[in-house]
Amino acid sequence: MKLTTYASSLHDLSLLKDKKIDEVILAARSFSRFGKLSHSEFIQMAKRSKELGLRVLFEWDILMTEDVFETKVKEISDYLPSVDAIRVQDPGALWWVLENTKCPIQFIAENGNHNLKALEGWIDIAQGRLERLVLSIELPKATIQEYVEKLSVPCELLGLGRILLFYTPRSLLSPLNGEKLALNEELAALGESEESPHKGFPLVENQHGTFMFHIKEFCLLDYAKELSEMGLGYFRIDQRWAGWEHLDLITNLIMDYNEFQFESFKQQYPQELMRGFYLVNKTDVLFPKLKNARLQHREGNYLGEVLEAEKSSHLAIMVKNPNGLNVSDKLKILHPKGEIFETKIFSLRNLSLKEVEFIPSGDVALIQFVGGVWVKSQVFYID
Amino acid sequence: MKSINLPEILAPAGSLDKLKVAVLYGANAVYVGGQKFGLRTAAENFTLDELREGISFAHERGAKVYVVLNSFLHDKDLSELPQFVSFLSEIGTDAVIVSDLGVVRTVKEFSNIPVHISTQASTLNSQSAKLWKKAGADRIVLGREVSVKEAGKIKREAGIEIEMFIHGSMCMAYSGHCVISNFTQGRDSNRGGCAHSCRFEYSIEGLDTPEKKKAYFMSSKDLEGLRVLPQFIEEGIDSLKIEGRMKSHLYAGTMTKVYSEALDFFKENGNFLSDDLLRWESELKKVSHRSYTEASLVNKAGADSIFNERENSAEAEWQMVGTVVEANPESGIVLEVRNAFNQGDHLEMIPFKGENIQITANEIMDLSMRAIQRTKPTTLVRLPFVDGVKKMHLVRQRIKA
Numbered sequence: 001m002k003l004t005t006y007a008s009s010l011h012d013l014s015l016l017k018d019k020k021i022d023e024v025i026l027a028a029r030s031f032s033r034f035g036k037l038s039h040s041e042f043i044q045m046a047k048r049s050k051e052l053g054l055r056v057l058f059e060w061d062i063l064m065t066e067d068v069f070e071t072k073v074k075e076i077s078d079y080l081p082s083v084d085a086i087r088v089q090d091p092g093a094l095w096w097v098l099e100n101t102k103c104p105i106q107f108i109a110e111n112g113n114h115n116l117k118a119l120e121g122w123i124d125i126a127q128g129r130l131e132r133l134v135l136s137i138e139l140p141k142a143t144i145q146e147y148v149e150k151l152s153v154p155c156e157l158l159g160l161g162r163i164l165l166f167y168t169p170r171s172l173l174s175p176l177n178g179e180k181l182a183l184n185e186e187l188a189a190l191g192e193s194e195e196s197p198h199k200g201f202p203l204v205e206n207q208h209g210t211f212m213f214h215i216k217e218f219c220l221l222d223y224a225k226e227l228s229e230m231g232l233g234y235f236r237i238d239q240r241w242a243g244w245e246h247l248d249l250i251t252n253l254i255m256d257y258n259e260f261q262f263e264s265f266k267q268q269y270p271q272e273l274m275r276g277f278y279l280v281n282k283t284d285v286l287f288p289k290l291k292n293a294r295l296q297h298r299e300g301n302y303l304g305e306v307l308e309a310e311k312s313s314h315l316a317i318m319v320k321n322p323n324g325l326n327v328s329d330k331l332k333i334l335h336p337k338g339e340i341f342e343t344k345i346f347s348l349r350n351l352s353l354k355e356v357e358f359i360p361s362g363d364v365a366l367i368q369f370v371g372g373v374w375v376k377s378q379v380f381y382i383d
Numbered sequence: 384m385k386s387i388n389l390p391e392i393l394a395p396a397g398s399l400d401k402l403k404v405a406v407l408y409g410a411n412a413v414y415v416g417g418q419k420f421g422l423r424t425a426a427e428n429f430t431l432d433e434l435r436e437g438i439s440f441a442h443e444r445g446a447k448v449y450v451v452l453n454s455f456l457h458d459k460d461l462s463e464l465p466q467f468v469s470f471l472s473e474i475g476t477d478a479v480i481v482s483d484l485g486v487v488r489t490v491k492e493f494s495n496i497p498v499h500i501s502t503q504a505s506t507l508n509s510q511s512a513k514l515w516k517k518a519g520a521d522r523i524v525l526g527r528e529v530s531v532k533e534a535g536k537i538k539r540e541a542g543i544e545i546e547m548f549i550h551g552s553m554c555m556a557y558s559g560h561c562v563i564s565n566f567t568q569g570r571d572s573n574r575g576g577c578a579h580s581c582r583f584e585y586s587i588e589g590l591d592t593p594e595k596k597k598a599y600f601m602s603s604k605d606l607e608g609l610r611v612l613p614q615f616i617e618e619g620i621d622s623l624k625i626e627g628r629m630k631s632h633l634y635a636g637t638m639t640k641v642y643s644e645a646l647d648f649f650k651e652n653g654n655f656l657s658d659d660l661l662r663w664e665s666e667l668k669k670v671s672h673r674s675y676t677e678a679s680l681v682n683k684a685g686a687d688s689i690f691n692e693r694e695n696s697a698e699a700e701w702q703m704v705g706t707v708v709e710a711n712p713e714s715g716i717v718l719e720v721r722n723a724f725n726q727g728d729h730l731e732m733i734p735f736k737g738e739n740i741q742i743t744a745n746e747i748m749d750l751s752m753r754a755i756q757r758t759k760p761t762t763l764v765r766l767p768f769v770d771g772v773k774k775m776h777l778v779r780q781r782i783k784a
Contacts, residue, residue, distance in 0.1 A: 069509075115457060166601070214567075290575075
């Protein structure tokens with residue numbers, strides 16, 4: 001497993017020497033969500049990276065509407081001669097790079113892409129041009145292991161860095177200050193809500209929009225050995241916010257994990273850390289509770305719904321089954337709280353209060369009142 | 384006048400009843416969700432029987448039905464999909480709406496159902512549209528960050544059908560790129576568990592004042608594109624989508640009717656210079672909504688597109704009174720009452736087409752023909768028959784001047 005990381009200055013590059021890192025992600029201001037490098041700085045950094053024997057990975061991870069895309073396509077030719085591979089996230093950028101360059105591609109599949117078929121799909125679309133897939137940090141380890149084994153290109157996973165929660169192209173912070181940001185200006189703040197137990201979400205606004213991060217950073221340093229043994233290709237360390245002073249300790253932990261050192265690292269690190277869903281992802285277990293139980297039983301012999309329950313007089317049922325309702329049908333009535341009642345139709349009236357033998361679907365049937373039944377009860381035929 | 388292809392009006396249908404409402408009020412197509420694979424976990428959604436009936440109901444009236452499969456599925460979810468896709472194919476589903484490449488490939492493998500790429504995939508440019516076309520897509524539902532002019536360019540460049548949102552609530556984030564719920568509430572927003580954290584009030588520290596600023600800074604106003612209709616038509620946009628599968632019958636009916644009527648007017652007259660424009664706008668305002676914005680339809684959404692207010696702070700001027708479940712001279716008008724009204728109240732019946740029918744509830748009876756003075760929610764009441772009122776018409780009442 002190889003390490004990959006960002007560098008934002010020549011000084012950062014010098015720190016990467018002797019860390020067994022053989023590539024670096026360079027983020028230009030114009031193409032990368034959090035890029036800081038101007039074009040000339042990028043070229044200078046790329047040149048120095050190559051002198052140091054580092055592959056240069058060009059990060060093009062912004063999402064772009066048509067007009068923005070057109071301006072980026074005009075700019076990108078100034079960067080391409082200096083890069084060894086391009087990292088893209090917008091499928092449009094992927095398609096453009098495929099069609100217009102011969103550059104190796106690293107596809108950032110961090111958003112969604114939680115099934116093998118999707119990931120294989122990106123590899124197929126790229127027709128042999130993908131050299132890497134960047135996997136979602138929402139994947140649990142068993143899934144990562146399966147993907148690493150089955151996918152035909154190496155995979156990368158974030159090992160340490162911020163968790164991006166929210167990305168919009170709209171400017172959301174500067175309006176609170178009452179003035180627009182200058183082109184290369186960045187505004188950073190912290191947000192918290194009384195409706196959330198989490199305090200201090202980092203917020204950033206720049207020329208690409210507004211971003212919100214988790215209050216904790218994502219960290220799998222203590223699982224680096226496990227991931228390496230799984231066959232993960234690349235482990236990404238993103239120190240753009242926390243700073244570089246912990247790099248020695250981080251690389252030591254990755255190469256030779258030691259629990260004591262890890263505890264010490266956690267104490268020193270400026271942010272709290274979390275491993276997200278690495279052990280298990282149960283982000284769908286609450287779904288059944290979000291649903292009104294009353295509405296979950298409409299399969300099978302479903303007849304319709306009670307619209308009115310008039311004590312000692314009648315139940316009004318909206319007939320929804322194409323078979324309609326007949327006199328002498330036997331019915332099961334499911335109360336919204338789960339209680340079940342049974343009855344047999346011995347008289348049936350329509351809304352003109354006429355006795356009838358049959359009520360078709362789409363009409364309201366009046367039947368005898370059944371004690372205990374409420375409005376919104378669901379009605380079923382009994383075979 | 385030269386013949387112009389008008390876009391379809393695509394309405395939300397969170398349940399079979401709402402599907403019927405949307406179709407009767409003029410939708411050319413509706414989008415619906417099954418019990419799984421969509422993003423509205425809490426919605427009533429459709430059982431298999433209801434999907435079959437809904438498609439049959441819509442097809443009989445010339446409308447299409449698209450089924451949403453727009454979750455970002457995990458492998459275990461995906462394994463259950465082929466059977467459902469085969470069922471959708473068998474019952475004549477007109478298209479499926481998909482965000483995930485794995486789902487696109489599964490649909491192509493197990494059916495010939497046309498694939499529409501969901502807005503959840505945030506397709507924003509012609510290159511992206513070309514990629515999805517290559518992957519098997521028949522239509523792209525563009526991200527709401529794209530202007531109508533850009534959309535026209537994408538259509539021409541990529542040679543694919545284009546759908547855009549014209550009305551409704553909006554994610555502030557690029558759709559599919561918000562995982563606040565996943566990491567703060569353990570609910571996968573991209574599988575239907577969105578907790579709407581963007582609608583919360585936040586205290587923000589670190590701006591230009593030492594004090595924290597309180598703001599609903601991540602909450603978007605609602606989209607409203609009535610006056611942009613000429614541009615949609617000029618750019619050849621194929622489908623105009625109304626957001627809101629979780630919203631009410633009144634919402635589904637009103638929005639569908641307004642946009643359908645506006646397009647009908649254009650079809651007849653070749654322009655929108657209608658005296659009805661103000662009436663249509665007034666109708667859109669009668670349904671509960673956040674402040675409206677055209678967002679990025681014409682110019683990029685600016686600071687004025689932020690809804691810096693508490694949710695539901697704007698009380699609706701009008702409320703739904705009920706739905707007509709029967710209307711003929713013999714039975715009278717039988718209303719399923721949702722919100723109570725009194726004898727003598729003024730009610731507005733909304734026909735499927737044309738001007739609203741105004742009535743005064745001078746005489747109200749229960750089903751057993753006993754006179755009543757005040758109705759109760761979840762009851763059926765009888766009003767005297769009025770010509771023009773039909774079954775499934777929606778009824779509302781002004782509650783605030």
